[in-house]
Amino acid sequence: MAVTIGVDLDNTLACVDLLYAEVAEALGLGKFRGMNKQEVKGALVSQDGDETLWQKVQGQVFGPWYQKASVFPGASEVIEGWLKLxxxxxxxxxxxRRGHFDESQTDLHEAARQWLKDRALVGHGMLSAEDVIFRTSRDEKVKAIRQKDCEIFIDDLMEVLSHEQFPETCRPVLFCPLGDSGTNNLTVATSWSAVEKRVFDMLEKA
Ligand SMILES: [Mg+2]
Structure with a gap:
């Protein structure tokens, strides 16, 4: 039986976290090599006492630098397989729509759409532009998951999957590329091959 599978974009499909250290260095804010997102944030917040520098880096990561994000290994092939089924x-x-302190005023929705095209996830017999939905708040995103009748949704944020408006008819998969912390009772996948397995199991049992 064919189902609707919803997928989050940032840090589920697009590997964005690794860009923070690179952007912070490019902005001349110090040495951040090898740091993950939380470590970069910690260093910047202690540097200026508030989140201004951090927000500036975020604005660049999701704006002008977004095109450098990679696709998580295996994600394209898994999605292609679902579409074929x-x-x-x-x-x-x-x-x-816009990032903080981004002088280039990059349209973040357009930047993401461009990235999806360049990575052959949109077009090329894969998804169409209408299959990509942006919402400017978490509440609105959860509402879209409900409106689109997603039967499965894959996201790296607990806050989305355990949202009070998250539909009961939708099965959540928590994507944890850094490993399963074991602190939640959701179905967890630490890679896209694990995502594929979890979804397969869910559909088998349906
Ligand atoms: Mg995400």
Whole structure:
């Protein structure tokens, strides 16, 4: 039976976290090599006492630098496989239109759409532009998951999957590329091959 599978974009499909250290260095804010997102944030917040520098880096990561993000290994192939099986795949993302302190005023929705095209996830017999949905708040994103009748949704944020408005008819998969912390009772996948297995199991049992 064909189902609708929803997928989050940032840090589920697009590997964005690794860009923070690179951007912070490029902005001349110090040495950040090898640091993950939380470590970069910690260093910047202690440097200026508030989140201004951090927000500046975020604005660049999701704006001008976004095109450098990679696709998580295996994600394209898994999505292609679902489409071949006749499933509907939707990308549903919470994203503001503009980044903080971004002088280039990059349209973050357009930057993401361009990235999806360049990575052959949109077009090329894969998803169409209408299959990519942006909402500017988390609440609105969860509402879209409900409106689109997603039967499965994959996201790296607990806050989305355990949202009070998250539909009961939708099965959540928490994507944890850094490993399963074991602190939640959701179905967890630490890689896209694990995502594929979890979804396969869910559909078998359906
Ligand atoms: Mg995400």
């Amino acid at each position: 006749g499933h509907k795949v939707l990308i549903i993302s919470h994203k503001t």
